[in-house]
Amino acid sequence: MDSREMVIAKLAEWDIVPSEEDLAELVPAYEALLQSQNVLENMLRTRSMGNAMEFPLSEPAVIHDMGRYR
Amino acid sequence: MSADGADLAFAPIEELAPRLHAREVSPIELADLTLRRIEAINPRINAYYTVLADELRTDAERAEREIARGQYRGPLHGVPICIKDIYESGRTTCGSQTLQHYQAATESVAVRKLRDAGALIAGKAATFEFAYGMPSRQSPVPPVRNPWDEERQAGGSSSGSAAAVAAGLAYAGMGSCTGGSIRWPAQCCHLVGLKPTYGRVSRRGIYPLAWSLDHAGPITRTVRDAALMLQDCAGFDEGDPASANVPVPDFTAKLDRDIRGMRIGLPVRLYEDCEPVVREVFEEALRVFERLGAELVTVPSISVEEMDWIEYPALWSDAATIHFRQLRARGGDYNPNTRQYLQWGLLVSSGYYLTAQRCRAQVRDDLIELLTKQVDVFVLPTNGFQSPPLIPEQPPGLSFLSGFHLYTAIFNFTGLPAVQVPCGVDRDGLPVGLQVAAKPFDEPTLLQVAHAYEQATEWHHRHADL
Numbered sequence: 300m301d302s303r304e305m306v307i308a309k310l311a312e313w314d315i316v317p318s319e320e321d322l323a324e325l326v327p328a329y330e331a332l333l334q335s336q337n338v339l340e341n342m343l344r345t346r347s348m349g350n351a352m353e354f355p356l357s358e359p360a361v362i363h364d365m366g367r368y369r
Numbered sequence: 370m371s372a373d374g375a376d377l378a379f380a381p382i383e384e385l386a387p388r389l390h391a392r393e394v395s396p397i398e399l400a401d402l403t404l405r406r407i408e409a410i411n412p413r414i415n416a417y418y419t420v421l422a423d424e425l426r427t428d429a430e431r432a433e434r435e436i437a438r439g440q441y442r443g444p445l446h447g448v449p450i451c452i453k454d455i456y457e458s459g460r461t462t463c464g465s466q467t468l469q470h471y472q473a474a475t476e477s478v479a480v481r482k483l484r485d486a487g488a489l490i491a492g493k494a495a496t497f498e499f500a501y502g503m504p505s506r507q508s509p510v511p512p513v514r515n516p517w518d519e520e521r522q523a524g525g526s527s528s529g530s531a532a533a534v535a536a537g538l539a540y541a542g543m544g545s546c547t548g549g550s551i552r553w554p555a556q557c558c559h560l561v562g563l564k565p566t567y568g569r570v571s572r573r574g575i576y577p578l579a580w581s582l583d584h585a586g587p588i589t590r591t592v593r594d595a596a597l598m599l600q601d602c603a604g605f606d607e608g609d610p611a612s613a614n615v616p617v618p619d620f621t622a623k624l625d626r627d628i629r630g631m632r633i634g635l636p637v638r639l640y641e642d643c644e645p646v647v648r649e650v651f652e653e654a655l656r657v658f659e660r661l662g663a664e665l666v667t668v669p670s671i672s673v674e675e676m677d678w679i680e681y682p683a684l685w686s687d688a689a690t691i692h693f694r695q696l697r698a699r700g701g702d703y704n705p706n707t708r709q710y711l712q713w714g715l716l717v718s719s720g721y722y723l724t725a726q727r728c729r730a731q732v733r734d735d736l737i738e739l740l741t742k743q744v745d746v747f748v749l750p751t752n753g754f755q756s757p758p759l760i761p762e763q764p765p766g767l768s769f770l771s772g773f774h775l776y777t778a779i780f781n782f783t784g785l786p787a788v789q790v791p792c793g794v795d796r797d798g799l800p801v802g803l804q805v806a807a808k809p810f811d812e813p814t815l816l817q818v819a820h821a822y823e824q825a826t827e828w829h830h831r832h833a834d835l
Binding site: 306309310312313314315317320321324325328329332335336338339340342343344358359360365366 | 566567568581613614615671674675678679693696697700705708709712713715716717721723724725726727728729730731733782784809810
């Protein structure tokens with residue numbers, strides 16, 4: 300499945316049909332998104348199974364808890 | 370004062386407040402002046418969607434009576450301000466065709482607090498659609514023009530608030546900021562833009578763009594004005610799930626302290642792609658901090674590319690999640706840019722999203738450790754490029770992925786407070802700004818450093834020549 304087909308299929312999961320104008324923007328952006336995954340993976344300091352237990356570096360920031368820094 | 374009242378129209382609140390209190394200037398005079406200027410200038414720059422002329426005058430008359438009776442409420446009493454049109458208050462369009470007829474039944478908490486402090490609401494200011502989609506040729510509303518160069522954008526997404534304050538059509542404005550939408554327009558319009566700590570100002574009644582990134586804050590002419598505005602809109606609100614239940618300090622308390630001996634961290638790697646036309650002005654500004662006795666320290670940093678790829682998944686996914694039902698039902702009513710940004714959010718996988726959130730936590734902890742052990746604040750350019758043409762030949766669409774380097778989002782996804790301060794004009798006469806960032810909830814130190822810089826320069830005395 301190429302990028303165009305992937306974009307159409309993913310939006311179909313949400314019952315959304317993109318226009319050709321939309322696809323012209325979305326397809327290259329989707330390809331950039333896939334490439335950028337490496338940027339994030341290379342940033343992560345804890346990649347092995349064992350290191351994943353190191354709190355808090357492996358804990359996703361789902362929402363701020365700013366009060367702890369007060 | 371000049372014959373047309375221009376000097377009064379561009380006065381900062383810190384100068385107006387004692388004159389209002391002493392009844393040397395009246396709220397009615399300010400309201401009438403503001404309305405006259407809006408009538409004359411707004412058709413050129415499109416800063417306001419809705420002007421509340423009758424309400425402004427009625428409120429000004431009430432403020433005048435209260436002050437005359439000795440019931441002075443504080444520095445905002447009798448001062449006309451504007452509100453970004455994503456804050457619920459009367460007609461609230463979010464700059465979108467989809468909400469052209471929406472009348473809010475309640476008022477956002479921040480606006481209510483500012484009213485309680487005596488501020489007068491002059492009107493609802495323009496915004497990128499839902500604080501998101503950049504202006505395009507298909508936008509239902511005309512783009513905001515930058516008072517410093519009407520053929521250029523006023524930044525975004527709080528472009529109307531910034532343009533109104535810069536053009537003397539309001540004395541301050543409220544904006545919202547998800548990736549830089551207070552600091553960038555403030556920079557483009559040569560103003561101060563304050564994004565407080567995440568959770569400091571309630572977002573209840575403000576249309577969300579991305580829940581974990583959204584902040585509310587003021588756009589003003591001076592740092593002290595920003596402190597005064599924040600003072601009256603900050604505070605815990607149990608109706609905002611992210612609101613922080615922390616004390617509200619006196620944000621002006623440290624403004625007059627010097628910064629001698631303070632250590633200023635420069636995250637140089639983050640802004641290494643800054644265009645020379647901006648960099649040369651910023652580097653001159655750094656010399657001012659040195660002359661004030663601060664020590665400049667280069668600190669490790671993520672790159673702008675890493676910053677963007679941490680910010681984007683949360684921004685896109687949150688926004689898409691907020692809008693997808695409407696996108697499905699009325700997709701054609703959105704500006705094409707907005708629609709494409711929203712669709713894009715539906716392409717982000719959960720694994721990608723959470724990987725970005727892990728990186729985000731890592732960066733937040735790194736910055737706070739630097740601020741705890743090595744430096745007092747960070748200083749960096751607000752962005753690395755000139756204000757773009759009004760509507761570029763190539764519609765921005767998703768192409769903002771490259772060459773659109775705001776250095777602001779890092780303080781949205783880490784929640785740190787940050788303030789933009791004018792630091793000069795480039796060789797084309799366009800404003801350049803720097804931002805200062807500090808520890809969570811340490812806005813007093815943040816504002817202290819920004820104020821020290823501001824007072825050591827003359828930039829805050831300049832305004833757009835309209």
